[in-house]
Amino acid sequence: MSLSELEFQAQTLEAAPTEAIEGRSQWRLTWARLRRDKMAVASMIVIAVIAILALLAPVFASLLGHGSAQVFPNSGLSGTGGPVSPGTHGFYFGTDELGRDLLVRVLYGARISLFVGITTTAIATVAGVAVGLISGFFGGWVDAVLARFIDTVLAFPFLVLALSLAVVFGPSLTIVISVISFFSWAAISRIVRGQTLSLKEKEYIEAARSLGANPWRIMFIDILPNIMAPVLVLATLSIPAAIVFESTLSFLGLGIQPPTASWGNILAGAQSYYQVAWWYLVFPAAALLITTLAFNLLGDGVRDALDPRTERIFAATRKRRRRTWAGRPATQLDALVAPVPTDGPGEA
């Protein structure tokens, strides 16, 4: 290139409009990877569908004309007094032994499960992160006490506590949420504490202290962004654990009490009738399984999106596909050389 061409190029560059250059944050990269992961996307869709169905449960109830606790001894029970099979008399999932619409009950059960799952996870995450940060950062006797406490809670047989509380206070939704939150936060707390302990020694934390930052600022502005990744994975995986926990408690009679529908207590009723009414067992069980499966797969996908090294359940087929530089052609020239972006989890 001649000198004048170089000068021209330099001038063009200087004259080009300067917009603020946004760095690509960890979250943008993670979301990009997650979007390309088929399993994770499928899970997200399934969860979205379930959530919509759960929200619309009352709509379904009024459309069908069947309330969730409404008994239909005539149309809902067969001649011998047992549940009717799916498809009869407008009961798309059949009925239970009292003649209640199983479809509506399963939908209402979804509301309970999702509500419990999300609420307990939210509480547990906030509490767990706070305690973990405080324990890890302050160290000393604070850490000694809190760490012991966390370990004790983690090892505790939760069902025993649920039993005790249920017998003293009577089973209820509040007890379910309290017990589940109480045990979920410990798992998150332990991870957060471990991470905080190792991050505390980093030089940028020392730099923050030399600037005069107070401990709270350091914890929440410097350390917290660095621990969000494992916390997010744990939180995503806490939801299905909470759902399973709630349904187990309801199944045993320690949680949601009938006539309020929960997948757990529906399945408890199904114990006596599955031999004559397969739908009574299959539909709520399928709903439960699909939901927990979807959340577990999503958690797995999130974990892989944040840190592509780890082993996954369904490691996307690592066929040798053509790679592009950073997944997208940077210039026209690159587009000519490697035209097709990969699918599956991209190369990090």
Add this chain to the structure above:
Amino acid sequence: MTMTRFLIRRILSGIVVLWIVSTAAFFLFFARNPDIVARSLAGRAATSAIISEVKRNLGLTQPIMVQYWQFLDRTLHGNFGLSYYNGQIPVSSILARDIPRTLSVVVGGVVLWGVVGIAVGVLSATRARTVFDRVSTLGVLAGISMPTFVLGELLLAYVYVPLNTHGIGWVNTGYSGLSNGLAAWSGAMILPWITLATVQAAVYTRLSRGSLLDTLGEDYIRTARAKGLTERRIVYRHAMRAALTPVVSQFGIDIGAFLGGVLVVETVFGIGGLGEDAVTAVTNGDLPTIIAFVLIASAFVVTANIIVDMLYAVLDPRVRIT
């Protein structure tokens, strides 16, 4: 420090924990108005005569610390009170009758859980990405998403019932003591064991697979390979030890969850062990049984944790220094 010293320290701290738990249990259940306490102890179906008798027998009108002392004294002597719901029989006799059942479930479940979990995990890791691995991965996926009670019900509906209707009577529900023959005992236990173990084993398969794969990637394993050791020797003599330590420590945490699984399994299969007793006790408001169950369960968890700690110390000598 030596293993004995380590063991003694663990036992001492275990006793402390048990003491704390029993104290907490006591205050949770007894620290209320004596009438309410008496009523809950006497059960739902109690008459006022029984309630007064309970109040008198247990000295519920006394100051709380005196009651606490008596509670400790009674418990250490194995006297858990009377189960009024079950016709005023001593709770300890219920325990004596039902502990063997629970024990059968627990032992079989733990063995199956540990063996299958680790074995499948190790095999998956050594045969990574083969058909075996893919299939076991699917199994793992199913296992970790499955609540125990759902699996139990499904097994009942689609294994037990079909088998029985086709005349294969070995697989059974309920419980049959060992004294009645191995076949009957194992037949009743096989489904509960599978139910218990599958869910837990799935998690452990994944854990041990991941842990072993990580360990096999370490430099010292690479050195062993370069030395010319056979893969089998490398895996079983060198890598396993390091790979198993996180699995063992996770085991300790999961004992609590395992207990929950035992409860569920007993209820689903009608085994009539301690777990089922506890659940029916809640439904019927039978407080003395619950208290006994809480204490026994805690003792079990503490003991199990001590065993796990010892196992961990064997695997990882660094731990003995703390």
Add this chain to the structure above:
Amino acid sequence: MTGPITPETVLSAQSWPTDADLTDDVLVQVDNLVKHFPVKGGGLVARTVGQVQAVDGVSLTIRRGQTLGLVGETGCGKSTLARCIAGLLPVTSGKVTFEGKDITNLPRRKMQPFRRDIQMIFQDPYGSLNPRRRVGSIIGDPFAIHKTATGAARKKAVQDLMERVGLNPEHYNRFPAEFSGGQRQRIGVARALALRPKLIICDEPVSALDVSIQAQVLNLLADLQKDFGLAYLFIAHDLEVVRHVSESVIVMYLGKIAEAGPKDPVYDTPRHPYTAALLSAAPAADPEAAASRQRIILSGDVPSPINPPSGCRFHPRCPKAQDRCATEVPQLEVKAGDMPTHLTTCHFPVQAGEVLASVSRAFRGEAR
């Protein structure tokens, strides 16, 4: 000065007046600073079985607008000393004063106003910046912490700083991972500069950088010193770099000062055998000069600071060591023929024209 020259008289006379105007204030005065770290032993209960004597009685003065260089091997305690002065580590004994006020072991709240005046630049360009925060936020931290600017004013101040240190202000929203090592170090400088401090403690700021980048960053530091009247405590293990930037130099060994003074006397006529050895080992730019130079090789390793040698801590490795060195701790004092500001801690200082043994023998007696 009349009377015998002792450490006290020298120190009280505000040591090391440089050729510059003597009305320069004293910014930082460190008196006999001692920093020991306890070593926890095993056993049933955690006991303290020993002390790591990281810094053992160091006194120094930093003047306004001047650069004090601090040299020594790894493990000699220079980083610990720096952190004690900056208030990042509690001091075991001794005193640190800033502009006459005592800042030794102040609680965080009381130390806060001083933090605007004392800043630090760290060695590791990759570790000293939070990877999850944008650069603008990192540099804006001091403004946020001390509540001196918010919103658009803060952004403007940050971008001005970025420009001043040679970064593109448009990169305000980038993450540290998107910068090179030299650029990251500039970010650290910008952060330290934000509140117009009076003293910047530079803990090996260029050790982790390529040599060509080192020059750039050093020039930047020099420019900033001129423009803002900064004082530097410049810590390094590279002697030539220290010579380039400092007016005065302190050489540390195993927690104590070996030699101190204005740079020219120390570099041209080192009195302490350790200083002489260090200088002889530094690579020389001119190959012929290097070939003709005599290298002094010290035998043995640096002893552990938990159990330092008795008497003079250098005696096991010293080519001139004698019996007295193992028993008597030498004092920091002026040696015959030196300027009053050139102090050495040695019983048998190197004389002019003396050729030291090229390989020292480990002293028989105290082997550590």
